[in-house]
Amino acid sequence: MDAAEFRRRGKEMVDFVADYQENIEHRRVYPDVEPGYLRSMIPSEAPLEPESYEDVLRDVDRVIMPGVTHWLSPHFYAYYANSTSFPSILADLLSSGIGTIGFTWAANPACSELETVMLDWLGKMLQLPEDFLSETQGQGGGVIQGTASEATLMALLSARLKTVKCVQESDPQRSEADIISKLIAYTSEEAHSSVEKASIIGGVVIRMVPTDEHFSVRAETLEKMVAEDKATGYIPFFFCATLGTTPCCAFDKIDELGPICNAENIWMHIDAAYAGCAFICPEFRPLLNGVEVIWGMSFFNPFSIQQAMHLCFYFFLPLHLFSTSLSPHLSSDSQHWGIPMARRFRSLKLWFVFRMYGLRGLQAFIRKHVELAKTFENLVRGDNNFEICAEVVMGLVCFRLKGSDELNKALLKQITRTGKIYLVPCKLRGRFVLRFVVCGRTTELRHIQEAWKHITELSSELLQNLFDHEGKEN
Amino acid sequence: MDAAEFRRRGKEMVDFVADYQENIEHRRVYPDVEPGYLRSMIPSEAPLEPESYEDVLRDVDRVIMPGVTHWLSPHFYAYYANSTSFPSILADLLSSGIGTIGFTWAANPACSELETVMLDWLGKMLQLPEDFLSETQGQGGGVIQGTASEATLMALLSARLKTVKCVQESDPQRSEADIISKLIAYTSEEAHSSVEKASIIGGVVIRMVPTDEHFSVRAETLEKMVAEDKATGYIPFFFCATLGTTPCCAFDKIDELGPICNAENIWMHIDAAYAGCAFICPEFRPLLNGVEVIWGMSFFNPFSIQQAMHLCFYFFLPLHLFSTSLSPHLSSDSQHWGIPMARRFRSLKLWFVFRMYGLRGLQAFIRKHVELAKTFENLVRGDNNFEICAEVVMGLVCFRLKGSDELNKALLKQITRTGKIYLVPCKLRGRFVLRFVVCGRTTELRHIQEAWKHITELSSELLQNLFDHEGKEN
Incomplete structure (x- = not known):
């Protein structure tokens, strides 16, 4: 073609x-289809010679649409x-057309820089504390993650790294493996399964915190669990709060949980995959109150805001993350702010949608x-x-x-x-x-x-x- | 709009x-730009009222293109x-237009099913053993991963899980943390940094295997290192071979490495992020010989094949993976074949490109x-x-x-x-x-x-x- x-x-x-x-x-x-419906509708292997575009498009109607x-x-x-939204689709088309992969600044300066500025725009829309922006200190900031699962995993891994370093500072003989075996994470019993999945990947124990009658995690409950676990030799290191749980959109009380996490040296991460977008409205912003006192990270996946698919946002404070502390062999490029190295030019979607709306x-x-x-x-x-x-x-x-x-x-x-x-x-x-x-x-x-x-x-x-x-x- | x-x-x-x-x-x-060039060219926050599409498009030329x-x-x-390629861009546009997220079969049956069949098409083009296809046993198969880094991480985590289970079968008292602290992975000194990154995320030790004069890992070298590490109490569990290294496109000798990994119960994963695509040509296929004897997984990221961006492929044998064995709380849906849960309708790209070429x-x-x-x-x-x-x-x-x-x-x-x-x-x-x-x-x-x-x-x-x-x- x-x-x-x-x-x-x-x-x-x-x-x-x-x-x-x-x-x-x-x-x-x-759709009204049964599992396995598609296989018999198309050949079992790729064609040897090119087919016509008309045939392909006809099959979109015949094979794909009935199963969507x-x-x-x-x-x-x-x-x-x-x-x-339509602006988001246009931006996606432009991104496909440019066909770039921005895994370092040099690989596509415009891609790296637009992402940084767009996340500052978003941070301001959400009235995040200045420390979370890149323009103020030049060290905080946000990156687009593929999904909420990846953002939570990144936060947990960063917390693990920080805690291991911290423990080793006072006890240099203690091995990383030994410390990790004693780490314990917490999240709401109502939290998304991706939090448990992150703990499994990170090789750490996780405990589900019971919620109150509004399905919210309360300070008292977490505090008690932390005390119990410390008494049996565990090292509490990570708490994933949820603002807008998947089952019923409940809100953990981050304003009362933040101080406890601070006092206990627990990294607090906020999963606001659904509700985060609404914090751009002044009437919903109070639900995010307390973000000021945490020293962790927060995460927003405002599908509705930007009306663009698969953009998740991960804000962080100016801490030494993955990038500089994981290993001397790995460089400090933004490719290390997430699992994947290659990135599409996804910030174009944000730019188009923010401006057109x-x-x-x-x-x-x-x-x-x-x-x-x-x-x-x-x-x-x-x-x-x-x-x-x-x-x-x-x-x-x-x-x-x-x-x-x-x-x-x-x-x-x-x-x-x-x-x-x-x-x-x-x-x-x-x-x-x-x-x-x-x-x-x-x-x-x-x-x-x-x-x-x-x-x-x-x-x-x-x-x-x-x-x-x-x-x-x- | x-x-x-x-x-x-x-x-x-x-x-x-x-x-x-x-x-x-x-x-x-x-581009002829300096780091930070973009920030001063656009406002420091999102507009309150909608802007015109003309203004946005004008800024693509003014702000973006000079930095690409x-x-x-x-x-x-x-x-x-x-x-x-153009067919790939068209498929991407269709995918954006349908705007689906296929994280379970029900979330989009066509998306799940087309991906499974397309990966079978690819597996056949690569002449993979039948066990790697889903159509034969219904249990092997491939999935699209976002990037090579994610595929390698998935392989390492699966290997970790399998080894922990295996060790605990003969020694039920031994804790997971203790076993993980003794695990050791291997990869070529020429391997991509994402392999080291995967080992850090997985919390396991990794050793870089020296290469011969052709920059290839040889059986003898790996064998010696494995013996050394076993002697000091380590548990060798994972070897990431590279077919087509990043620096100079060297090829590890998988036909001689496979039998050793088999004998030592080491999960062998193949990273063929660049060269994998070429194995669809009979003259290059011999470089993949040896894939028949491994019981691990192999991975191909044939950017050139499908001429589509950000499609990476992860083939696996019918083993109990993540999905069913990680935790009883997590279901067995394909969302657990990777880190992210949400997925675009990316197999459309493969379908369009395979058929149009x-x-x-x-x-x-x-x-x-x-x-x-x-x-x-x-x-x-x-x-x-x-x-x-x-x-x-x-x-x-x-x-x-x-x-x-x-x-x-x-x-x-x-x-x-x-x-x-x-x-x-x-x-x-x-x-x-x-x-x-x-x-x-x-x-x-x-x-x-x-x-x-x-x-x-x-x-x-x-x-x-x-x-x-x-x-x-x-």
Whole structure:
């Protein structure tokens, strides 16, 4: 394919994407395919000779589209908000077109520098303390990580390194392996599984901290666990707080946890993969209060903010990280701020989205999601068959049919089978709960109303069947 | 930006990318900017109100382009081949447009399934043993990793897990921490720094294995080191072989190393981040012989094959990996085959590129690079001022001016300053050597000839100055 053909095909693809997004509402949001559906639809090996582009594109419709879960559909209420916007797609196209890999400054100065400045922009939008910015001291700052999992792992590894050094300063004979075997990390019982995964990779013990009635970790609980573990010879070194837990968007009390972590020399990291974006709104910023006292790091993965996929942000204070302290063989380039060395030119997405929306536009976007979630919450509260299972703070509503887990499982099964809307469950205090997340850029009030109508119709059928069944039994 | 505006802007961006790539040859390949150049060119915070798209695009030309190292330029001979192709850009645009995150099968069945089948296609192109494919046993297979660093880390962590379990089977009292403290990994002294980084993250000791006169690790050397370490109580558990080292594209002798690793219960992983792609050509496939006897994993990062960026491949045998054995809390979804959970729909790139090129087209692409490298080698060999520093097997030529390191550093400095071509150095046996890698999709014979002419002109000046200077001194 030469440049002339690319011009033609590229413009067709732009229309393909625009058509897809304009009509996505009419597609079944959750696909009606069985595991393994795809293999028999395409050859079992690559062609020897080139095929035509028309054939490839035809197969996108024939093979791919029937198996896609449509994340950008306004009927998608699963996982967490993951909006993508047109400016973000344009920036991504530009990034692909430049085709650069920015693993050192020299490998692409513009890539390294734009990322640094964009993360300062974001830091200011979030009103982070100045120490977290690169422009002030030139040592703090942020980097884009591939995913929240990588950011948490980076934080845990940095904390491990720091603690080993610290212990060895007072006890030079003690081996690294021995120290690591005594390290203990903490996180909420409600935290994302990636925190546990990070501890396994790092080879350290982790304890899950019980939460209060609001699913929040409280200072008292952590303090008690730390004291217990120190008494048995462990070295508490890392606490991953969550602002906006995956199951129900709960918030650990970082303002009371920070001082304890400071006093105990525990590195506190904040996983705000979902809720972080909302802190650009003054009314939500108080939830981040306490970030000032921690000396660790915080992390934001504001899918909704920048409406760009796969940009996660990792802010750090001016501490000696990975880069300079891991090994004398490794240089101090930004490639060592994460696991991978090669990086796409991802900051272009931030730049495009921040500028095309403006701070006010991004705030409005977040507020609209929260407002729609409140609307849904009110609909649920207005129906006596249902109950709300956790406080609705942002765009997530946890709800369930009053009754057994089996009843709620049956309802979710019907929802998934019907394929009109898509949502996923969670467990709260052992109970099976449905999560309704306002996700989409194009989700409007009427979608919320339709979704609720659909849910109540399915649940009425279920309850009627149950009633009939019970009637027969009696 | 609504869909109608996206159609217009998207088509403009397609033209922008096509224009960029068509005229890239006339740009200075290495930018003439100083560190920190960008910050003063843009505001220090995000705008409050939306800006116009025209302003953003104007700034791409004003702010970004002057600071870009043009990886897709035919004058780019640095690092390693990283071609991107038009079909790959189209697939990337489609992936952005669908905007899905495939971290479980349900999150996007098409994404999970196409990836599995594409990796089978690739495995067959590479003539991997059947055990490495998913279609045969349904348990082996490949996944796309973000980068080579992540693949190596995954392999090392899997090996660590397996060895801990294995040791505990015969010695149930021994703690995981104690076992890990005794583990020892090996890799070539010529291996990429990401292998050392993986060992640091995994908290295990690593030893660098000396190479023979061809920069290859030999069985005898590894065998001796393993015996030494066992004698002092270490547990050898992991060997990362390299096929195509970063400095000079050397090949470890995996056919003689595999049996030793097998005998010693050492997990052998192959890092073929550069050279792996060439194994789709029958004439290069013998370099992979020996993969049949290893029970570990191998890894290929064929940038040139698929001409798509940031796709790395990680093949594994049907062993219990991360997924099922790490922890009972973590499920067995493919999200656990790597560090990150969220994944773009990256297999679309493979599908588009494999089909639009066909196996023969991809082979021709690789052969052309190798041929151009041979041409460059002959030019160097024809000039008595220069010497070739390592065997030229694929697209990389290691060369230097006969004389001091200072002389060669001065030459590279002139090359970089002039900005007509871009290459980076390496060290071979302590000597400063220039690396010339044929990288580009559009690199032709005339570019190679021009590059050589440019290098010899600069070196003639240097040698003349040196001669004049020495003349004066005498």
